[in-house]
Amino acid sequence: MIIGLTGPMASGKNLAAKILEKTGCISVDADILAHEAIEKAKDKILLAFEKDAKEKNIRILNDDGSINRRELAKIVFSSKENLKKQESIVHPVVNEMMEDFIKKNSDKTVILNATVLYKTPIIKKCDAIIFITSPWILRFFRAKKRDKMKNMQIFKRFFAQFNIFAKYKNLDADIYKVRNFVSEQKLEQKLLHVLKKIYS
Numbered sequence: 001m002i003i004g005l006t007g008p009m010a011s012g013k014n015l016a017a018k019i020l021e022k023t024g025c026i027s028v029d030a031d032i033l034a035h036e037a038i039e040k041a042k043d044k045i046l047l048a049f050e051k052d053a054k055e056k057n058i059r060i061l062n063d064d065g066s067i068n069r070r071e072l073a074k075i076v077f078s079s080k081e082n083l084k085k086q087e088s089i090v091h092p093v094v095n096e097m098m099e100d101f102i103k104k105n106s107d108k109t110v111i112l113n114a115t116v117l118y119k120t121p122i123i124k125k126c127d128a129i130i131f132i133t134s135p136w137i138l139r140f141f142r143a144k145k146r147d148k149m150k151n152m153q154i155f156k157r158f159f160a161q162f163n164i165f166a167k168y169k170n171l172d173a174d175i176y177k178v179r180n181f182v183s184e185q186k187l188e189q190k191l192l193h194v195l196k197k198i199y200s
Contacts, residue, residue, distance in 0.1 A: 003020075033098065077157055132180050
């Protein structure tokens with residue numbers, strides 16, 4: 001079985017994945033895969049954003065030659081066009097990596113942890129979708145503490161993910177919305193309840 005685990009930035013997807021793993025599921029984090037994908041597609045990314053980097057005086061390469069993801073994000077999230085350009089390069093690589101993960105774990109329930117899962121073809125293989133949501137103010141402070149980002153950067157990412165739940169409504173899969181705003185214990189109770197429904 002394949003379960004998509006999604007939701008906006010800082011809603012609690014990683015915590016949800018850890019909780020689900022305790023039940024015997026195995027999860028893969030698309031954000032981590034994206035980091036690998038960015039390095040794999042480094043030449044294409046440099047070519048795509050070289051002009052923007054020069055104009056904004058942003059250095060997107062680290063001293064060791066790797067991509068500075070935080071600096072790259074300043075360009076990527078500066079416009080919808082740049083975001084689409086980045087996704088067209090990175091998403092196919094991530095999708096391929098998730099496909100490989102599923103094949104290697106075909107005997108287990110696989111959790112695909114990804115914010116924009118709807119933008120990848122692999123979503124069509126999901127038997128169910130768990131959408132984690134949380135009030136934006138909680139997500140803001142979680143993101144600020146976790147990522148040490150400036151307020152405007154956080155809001156730009158929030159805006160880019162605005163109303164993403166609507167993107168999942170027309171999928172041919174059961175969708176379960178889980179609100180995460182009280183405690184880890186409460187989230188676990190909700191997820192276990194949803195998992196029982198998915199397995200039944």
